[in-house]
Amino acid sequence: GAAVTSIKIDGVLHEFDTVPGVREDVMQIILNVKGLAVKSYVEDEKIIELDVQGPAEVTAGDILTDSDVEIVNSDHYLFTIAEGASFKASMTVATNRGYVAAEGNKKDDAPVGTLAVDSIYTPVKKVNYQVEPARVGSNDGFDKLTIEIMTNGTIIPEDALGLSARVLIEHLNLFTDLTEVAK
Known part of the structure; x- marks a missing residue:
């Protein structure tokens, strides 16, 4: 931001x-x-x-x-x-x-x-999430994730979610690199 x-x-x-x-x-x-x-x-x-x-x-x-x-x-x-x-x-x-x-x-x-x-710098003001049981056909073993993102208007919520997912992946890649070193 x-x-x-x-x-x-x-x-x-x-x-x-x-x-x-x-x-x-x-x-x-x-x-x-x-x-x-x-x-x-x-x-x-x-x-x-x-x-x-x-x-x-x-x-x-x-x-x-x-x-x-x-x-x-x-x-x-x-x-x-x-x-x-x-x-x-x-x-x-x-x-x-x-x-x-x-x-x-x-x-x-x-x-x-x-x-x-x-x-x-963060354009994200508030994030809420909710996990609910969901049914697909006759199978009810699924979960539904609802994410609510509020921003200051400088970024749309969809882009904020995509960018934050990319940042999280970059951070988690550090752990996969550790796995490669351990082999």
Whole structure:
């Protein structure tokens, strides 16, 4: 999946700062940015921009992206800006798996004021499964597996299931390699 790894807000040096004319503090803005459902069509890091003037309720749809990055939840609320105020920020988007803490996203060569963000790359939000007895013809010795997958919209559930099966197979291949070594 893809996620924001860092944000640089003009005039902000640390996450405990505030932006004049913006209702939310920087910490709350970062929390809201973490809720973006981002889809990246390239493996490289990409920069997306946000440049708004007040008054406005700023949503993910206000973020400027190119053809390599798509914000799926464009109605996701980010912050409210007052009349006469302006807000400019750039965010780095990367692709990866799982979760990376902000500490893991810090870069030594990043410009002053660049704030690393916790990145949740997994597009899967929830998975449920249920096993029930099933009958095929007169034989009732079968089981039926029902899998329910909910995602953030950046991947369809069928693709998420296929990808997760492929990852599981890759991990289990380590055990088959051990069997070959034992022979």
